Amino acid sequence: MNTLYYDCAVIGAGAAGLCAGAAAAGQNLKTIIIDRESHPGGVLLQCIHNGFGLHYFKEQLTGPEYAEKVTENAVKAGADLLMDSTVIEIKDGGKEKILTIYSGKDGVTLLHAKAVILAMGCRERCRGNLGIPGDRTSGVYTAGAAQKLLNIHGVLPGKTAVIAGSGDIGLIMARRLSWCGVKVKMVTEIMPFPAGLSRNIAQCLEDFSIPLRLSTSLTGIYGKDRVEYVTIAPVIDGKVDHSKEEKIFCDTVLFSVGLIPENELSKACGIKMHPVTNGPVTDSSSMTNIPGIFACGNVLHVHDLVDFVSLEAEKAAENCVKYVRNLHKGKGEDFREDIPVTAEGALRYILPVSCKKGEEASFYMRSSSVLRKARLTVSCKGDILAEKSLSYVKPAEMIAFTLPAEKTGNLPPGSTISFSLIPVNEEEKENENGKRK
Amino acid sequence: MEKYDVVIIGAGVTGLATAYTLSRYKLKVLVLEKNIDAAFGVTKANSGIVHGGFHYPLTTLKGRLEIEGNQLFSQYHKDLHFPFKRCGIILAAFTEEELLKVKELYERGKKNRVPGIELCSRERILKLEEKLSGNVLGGLYAPEGGVLEPYKYAFALAEISQKNGVKILYEKEVTSGTWKDSSWEISTAEGNIYKSRYVVNAAGLYADKISALFGGEEFSIHPRKGEEYLLDRLSPARPSKVIFPVPTTHSTGGLVIPTCDGTTMVGPTAEVLEDKEEKTTTEINRNNIFALAKNMVPSVSEKDLITAFSGSRPAMEGEDFYIAPSKKVPAFIQAAGIQSPGLTASPAIGKYIGVLLEKEGLTLEEDPSFIPSLPYQKPLWEMTKEEADAMHKKDPAWTNIICRCEKISEGEIVDAIRKGHTTLDGIKLYTRSGMGRCQGGFCSGRILEILARETGKNYASFTKRGDNSFLTAGDLTGEK
Numbered sequence: 001m002n003t004l005y006y007d008c009a010v011i012g013a014g015a016a017g018l019c020a021g022a023a024a025a026g027q028n029l030k031t032i033i034i035d036r037e038s039h040p041g042g043v044l045l046q047c048i049h050n051g052f053g054l055h056y057f058k059e060q061l062t063g064p065e066y067a068e069k070v071t072e073n074a075v076k077a078g079a080d081l082l083m084d085s086t087v088i089e090i091k092d093g094g095k096e097k098i099l100t101i102y103s104g105k106d107g108v109t110l111l112h113a114k115a116v117i118l119a120m121g122c123r124e125r126c127r128g129n130l131g132i133p134g135d136r137t138s139g140v141y142t143a144g145a146a147q148k149l150l151n152i153h154g155v156l157p158g159k160t161a162v163i164a165g166s167g168d169i170g171l172i173m174a175r176r177l178s179w180c181g182v183k184v185k186m187v188t189e190i191m192p193f194p195a196g197l198s199r200n201i202a203q204c205l206e207d208f209s210i211p212l213r214l215s216t217s218l219t220g221i222y223g224k225d226r227v228e229y230v231t232i233a234p235v236i237d238g239k240v241d242h243s244k245e246e247k248i249f250c251d252t253v254l255f256s257v258g259l260i261p262e263n264e265l266s267k268a269c270g271i272k273m274h275p276v277t278n279g280p281v282t283d284s285s286s287m288t289n290i291p292g293i294f295a296c297g298n299v300l301h302v303h304d305l306v307d308f309v310s311l312e313a314e315k316a317a318e319n320c321v322k323y324v325r326n327l328h329k330g331k332g333e334d335f336r337e338d339i340p341v342t343a344e345g346a347l348r349y350i351l352p353v354s355c356k357k358g359e360e361a362s363f364y365m366r367s368s369s370v371l372r373k374a375r376l377t378v379s380c381k382g383d384i385l386a387e388k389s390l391s392y393v394k395p396a397e398m399i400a401f402t403l404p405a406e407k408t409g410n411l412p413p414g415s416t417i418s419f420s421l422i423p424v425n426e427e428e429k430e431n432e433n434g435k436r437k
Numbered sequence: 438m439e440k441y442d443v444v445i446i447g448a449g450v451t452g453l454a455t456a457y458t459l460s461r462y463k464l465k466v467l468v469l470e471k472n473i474d475a476a477f478g479v480t481k482a483n484s485g486i487v488h489g490g491f492h493y494p495l496t497t498l499k500g501r502l503e504i505e506g507n508q509l510f511s512q513y514h515k516d517l518h519f520p521f522k523r524c525g526i527i528l529a530a531f532t533e534e535e536l537l538k539v540k541e542l543y544e545r546g547k548k549n550r551v552p553g554i555e556l557c558s559r560e561r562i563l564k565l566e567e568k569l570s571g572n573v574l575g576g577l578y579a580p581e582g583g584v585l586e587p588y589k590y591a592f593a594l595a596e597i598s599q600k601n602g603v604k605i606l607y608e609k610e611v612t613s614g615t616w617k618d619s620s621w622e623i624s625t626a627e628g629n630i631y632k633s634r635y636v637v638n639a640a641g642l643y644a645d646k647i648s649a650l651f652g653g654e655e656f657s658i659h660p661r662k663g664e665e666y667l668l669d670r671l672s673p674a675r676p677s678k679v680i681f682p683v684p685t686t687h688s689t690g691g692l693v694i695p696t697c698d699g700t701t702m703v704g705p706t707a708e709v710l711e712d713k714e715e716k717t718t719t720e721i722n723r724n725n726i727f728a729l730a731k732n733m734v735p736s737v738s739e740k741d742l743i744t745a746f747s748g749s750r751p752a753m754e755g756e757d758f759y760i761a762p763s764k765k766v767p768a769f770i771q772a773a774g775i776q777s778p779g780l781t782a783s784p785a786i787g788k789y790i791g792v793l794l795e796k797e798g799l800t801l802e803e804d805p806s807f808i809p810s811l812p813y814q815k816p817l818w819e820m821t822k823e824e825a826d827a828m829h830k831k832d833p834a835w836t837n838i839i840c841r842c843e844k845i846s847e848g849e850i851v852d853a854i855r856k857g858h859t860t861l862d863g864i865k866l867y868t869r870s871g872m873g874r875c876q877g878g879f880c881s882g883r884i885l886e887i888l889a890r891e892t893g894k895n896y897a898s899f900t901k902r903g904d905n906s907f908l909t910a911g912d913l914t915g916e917k
Contacts, residue, residue: 107826131718149909155897
């Protein structure tokens with residue numbers, strides 16, 4: 001068994017892990033980034049389309065280009081990369097965390113780190129999770145799995161496809177499959193509004209005349225060996241109307257029905273989970289309930305843009321650096337403080353769930369419904385601290401908000417800050433029961 | 438033309454347990470299976486329960502074979518190492534009517550000499566199984582019942598039989614049987630003919646068709662579909678014992694099963710069908726089964742669902758097993774109607790068929806070179822760090838994890854392929870890869886890559902489970 005010692009261990013070499021690793025190593029922490037794949041970049045490597053990096057790199061990049069840039073940053077900053085390696089356990093030993101790592105090359109390695117940054121990303125919800133009835137045929141994939149087959153392995157998943165769910169990967173795959181001569185018959189979405197970004201609806205569906213069937217449920221998958229057809233039915237007032245079921249013939253079904261942060265490792269080591277995001281609960285320093293374990297990127301909550309992942313990762317790394325330095329000074333334990341933050345009104349969740357008094361804090365949140373016009377209010381015991389008008393708010397798009405330091409400087413002890421999203425005109429609220437199933 | 442002493446039709450647990458029994462003797466045995474791998478018929482979608490022995494009276498064949506089979510599993514497990522746990526079975530009663538039925542089954546269990554069977558008060562049963570709903574009124578406890586992995590058990594039977602000289606041929610659909618010169622001539626779909634002195638009909642759902650092909654008894658197998666729903670290994674519903682509802686006229690199925698490998702399964706339903714190939718799951722059955730399961734174990738939740746599947750029990754008139762020499766044609770053993778508790782009974786069924794063959798004139802002479810057991814290989818997910826590191830020194834591929842959800846290594850996948858499991862489902866059933874919460878989303882591509890490397894074939898040739906269940910439509914270069 002091998003033993004390694006590092007200041008900071010980053011789990012996952014996707015955008016979050018690489019950016020966190022670069023930032024931590026850049027501050028002279030001895031840093032290692034661990035990933036199970038052979039090449040750093042995570043899911044970016046299979047996202048060969050462009051549209052990445054406008055905020056973070058101020059230029060339009062493809063997924064592999066973005067991956068290459070963030071990898072280069074990490075390597076230049078001095079972070080070590082440990083590829084083809086799977087972390088199977090995180091053990092919290094207080095001032096030291098011990099990671100058990102399996103790899104084909106090195107066997108079993110015990111890695112001792114002062115701090116850990118979780119950046120494992122997320123996985124896709126699959127047919128099984130939804131319990132879609134019918135036959136267990138071949139030809140049923142998650143959109144991301146099909147994307148990997150096509151873009152990494154160079155293999156076509158099928159010839160005629162129906163895509164269930166209008167998540168971004170599904171939309172991107174609708175276009176990608178069309179380019180390869182695969183007939184994409186339709187994209188179905190159970191909600192009355194699309195789950196993906198507007199630009200993807202335009203560029204991936206409308207440009208290819210692929211119908212988007214809103215308020216439509218995929219009710220079954222049938223076929224003897226391979227998919228032969230699916231059934232779809234309209235959703236009226238939240239209920240599937242099976243009497244209007246129709247058959248759509250296809251040999252492939254892709255699911256793009258949401259992402260789940262991959263937190264089995266985190267849960268096993270005792271990290272507290274957020275009931276809405278399925279990611280860890282973090283404070284304003286991106287730290288979980290276990291001192292010295294931080295989280296960023298899609299393992300924390302599912303993002304819409306990779307640029308925000310990178311920014312969030314840098315921030316987590318900065319705090320990780322502070323933590324390790326304080327640890328040296330023997331102050332590692334009293335790193336936490338905090339004013340609790342809550343999400344109200346049409347907000348589905350907000351992260352982080354607390355912030356520091358008198359310190360600038362960045363928040364990410366999502367709406368639970370589509371709102372043409374809305375007002376985001378930040379208040380404490382009825383006093384409004386900040387306000388912002390928003391238009392075209394969608395559950396698919398994250399809302400970012402920075403609360404300046406002076407807003408929280410004078411709050412009395414025991415305060416709670418509440419973020420509330422209220423539609424400006426009730427009539428314009430397009431969807432009353434906007435909560436996703 | 439190849440000549441055999443016994444040809445067994447069907448490589449499910451019935452056929453393979455028979456093959457294993459016969460492999461002890463100096464016999465030439467052939468198993469013909471129409472599917473691409475063992476256990477791909479009735480066996481695959483089994484609930485994996487080793488029953489307690491109180492459901493059927495000893496006046497039935499299945500009642501007797503269930504009791505014997507249950508006890509044989511200790512030895513079979515010791516020799517063959519498939520996942521098996523005597524975790525115990527609980528029958529939970531929620532109404533006065535069900536309590537009466539429980540008493541009846543307890544009396545039957547006593548009569549059947551079920552070891553350790555216990556009639557339980559409410560307090561006792563809640564102490565035995567803390568996941569049970571507080572509404573429980575009492576129940577039955579059979580400590581010798583348990584769970585096993587049916588496909589791993591079938592694969593182990595196939596492996597030990599092959600080690601002892603049994604030949605198993607896959608994708609061989611039997612199309613005719615002719616009695617000629619005191620032996621059977623058996624043809625398969627692609628035109629091969631095999632000659633054998635005896636034939637065992639262990640064709641599961643198609644035992645009626647095989648019997649007809651050989652001129653045997655006329656009967657029909659009625660498929661009775663069961664749907665199963667698998668919950669994540671982190672589900673709080675996982676009980677310590679198998680929990681059965683009390684069988685009444687109003688309800689069927691709806692067990693909560695702690696599978697051998699740490700997941701929780703709810704099911705099965707029971708629905709009589711016409712079509713033997715009908716294997717769908719339905720929304721209505723899902724809702725019913727979850728309602729039944731939640732009634733017994735309130736922490737069961739659809740939120741933890743990772744997959745669903747179904748399979749059909751090969752039921753026939755009379756509901757008992759039909760294991761007997763044909764009265765219409767010579768040297769032909771019928772093993773039909775092997776529905777629940779067929780898996781539990783299977784070791785005893787195999788032995789019983791051996792006895793029937795001997796009665797029919799087959800000489801069973803012990804083979805001194807018989808190998809009684811398989812070497813044990815612990816899966817990576819059960820190994821300690823130290824064991825994994827030691828395994829790495831033997832074969833580095835064993836610490837290269839391919840299926841992240843179930844911690845299955847490249848070494849295990851290669852092992853499955855080299856043992857002949859060359860479909861995605863075959864590899865999955867042998868190794869558990871793809872059985873976890875992402876359902877193969879991450880590992881399927883990597884497994885195809887290993888399959889291509891190990892077999893030298895391209896992606897387009899790989900299937901989920903044989904026939905036309907192709908996984909891809911060729912590569913981008915246009916190569917098929």
